[in-house]
Amino acid sequence: MTEHHHVTHQDLNVADTLRDAGLRPTRQRVALAELLFSKGNRHVSAELLHEEAEAVNVPVSLATVYNTLHQFTEAGLLREVAVEGTKTYFDTNTDDHHHFFIESENRLMDIPGKGVHLTSMPQAPEGMEVVRVDVVVRVRPKR
Template sequence: MMNGRPFDGTRAGTLKRERDVTELLRGAGLRPTRQRLSLGALLFDGVDRHVTAEMLHEQAIRASVPVSLATVYNTLHQFTHAGLLREVAVDGAKSYFDTNTRDHHHFYLEDENRLIDIAGGSIAVTGLPDTPEGTEITHIDVVVRVKQARKR
């Protein structure tokens, strides 16, 4: 699905998705290169999801998209900088990229290494400190870590 429209899997559907991704990239100020188009088609299918660079690289390889892991990282960061993705840092070594860029928070399922969205108004953040002079808060990421409870 792209812009609320499902794809039918036909060549016409594929061409429509390519045009939609091209428009999306151009609208974000990015040149639609072959790699950006290929990775964008994998990411922006109308279903919000959370991916790591490694996950997207594996998906690209399965889809016969010849791309290096470094290119995937670079493209994800370019998409994030352009406002198409939101980076969610789970710990110092692991980041997920979220196709849902609206304000929301996440559960991190530690046992599954997976993020899921927390419903919109479920968390209220209060008591924020004053920001340093000349700065403003862009967004707040709350990641609630959960794991399977031990059976007693």
């Protein structure tokens, strides 16, 4: 008995998006892309995305989720935001913007509008160019 997968309009959009980014739209990539991009702009960790995939019965290992997130980042579909050596978030909003990190909740939040003004930047080392600047402002509830 073969399983029939009904292709929806959204599947086609996601598959096209992946193809346009130079990625083969495998079933796992399409499923993870749908989870990532169907809810507007958001910040996810690999662990959170893995939990979401399991919740909707997408059979995928945590290692595959990590690899896929990194492939999507390389392809320009996601932006990686490193908060600490151990905590990495992936942002579906690839525009230039900065973040608050709410320490008590391990959660990233966009800093609205032009909330960060850099008045000067160091010159990049010879032969290098600045790709982008990530500002992470760490916050916690007032005591």
